[in-house]
Amino acid sequence: MKRLLRLDKSRIVITALLLGGFSVIGVGLVALTQEATRERIAQSALAVLLGQISAVLVPGSFDNNPADTAFLLPDPVSLNLPPLKPPIADPHQILNASTEAGIVGFRAMKAGEVAAVVLPVITHFGYSGDIKLIIGVDRSGKVTGVRVTRQNETPGLGDKIEPEKSPWIFGFNDKSLNNPTKQGWAVKKDGGVFDQFSGATITPRAVVGAIHQALIYVHAHHAQLFTAPSQPEQQTLMTPQTTRHNEVPHE
């Protein structure tokens, strides 16, 4: 008992060094892997981003890489976009961080003119949590495409907003703020022109509302959104960082 209780200093030191040594090795290996995969991860993040953006644009309607044109949206509250958490003071970092957070717009250029803008919009009226959409709108105010980028809706019912499950989301293509009219921007159950799904009205109602909201936003900020950026540094600002996505998926 006495022997067990006796504090042997050298033993403690050796044990501590051992623990420290193994930590250094572990951290070193992780750091090496991170360094080795950094470029590849940044590339796949960019590819995912470009894939999402291209999906809501008419193919061939632009001649730039829209993923390089991230810009901070005016009045993000009108699109229900959350502020950066934590807030970032350095102005050079804001665009990067916002791009990672998915709260920036993109411009599709054709012959030096902005042909279409791509915007995120969030609705809080989903059946289970927020639904996040990405919308392309061309210069004339017509929708070029809509995709859901995040949703937790009930599988089999509300998830028909995904193009893999149902062509419903393509029904918004070529619609605009005045086509249909204000009353028409609703699901049929509410007197509008858009189909609801059998057994699920809340989800499509939320999506229709969000798209209408985005079109109102584009109308209100048309001049700003469709003016080509004068400062070329916006193009170089976006260097994708390694992102960690730790959102808990549904169920």
Next chain:
Amino acid sequence: MSDVSYRELTVQGLWKNNPGLVQILGMCPMMAISNTVVNAMGLALATMLTMVVSNGLASAIRHWVRPEVRLPVFVMVVASVVTIIELLMNAYLNTLYHVLGIFLPLIVTNCIVIARVEGFAARNRVLPSLYDGLMMGMGFGLVLVTLGVIREILGFGTLLANAQQLFGPMATNWTLHILPDQAHFLLAILPPGAFMALAVLIALKQGFEQRRAVRLTQKSNIKVAVVASPAQ
């Protein structure tokens, strides 16, 4: 424990001491990620790889690690291995990485990993430890994939949907449509369906074991009777 039989390790990991059906460890990822076969395979492979590498490393350093710091060192080994696997998946299986989300880093906290590292690898040579990790991981993975098969067929009516996330572009057309659209049993892909499906699997295994036990006792009773009779 010095001379372990690989046969015994196989039987233990895959059947007798199956992490999913007998030890019932790692339920959280098992329930959450078993809604489709491809998701289940992704997590199963990641878990299996983690277990093999962690077991191997833990066994390799077992003589240098003092008992006082054994657990912290082992947890660190597991955490490093999982982080490295996570980074690699982010780089090379990006879509699947996003589907698995938080459950990938959470492999660190899967009790089955540290249970095997602490319970087996800490006391055995490297090769048997690697094999134990493989078999235990495979036992866990098989249950996970079986659940995935059941739930995806019942809930989505498909099998191997989104296989390209795991196997690359060549797997785009691997999806099998098994049930017609109207016949989807929604409950199967919701959380309660996961518990029910696992309960059915556990019940099946128990039932099988009991029948075998009954058969074995019947056989041995006959033997006993034969041996006992001349003495009377």
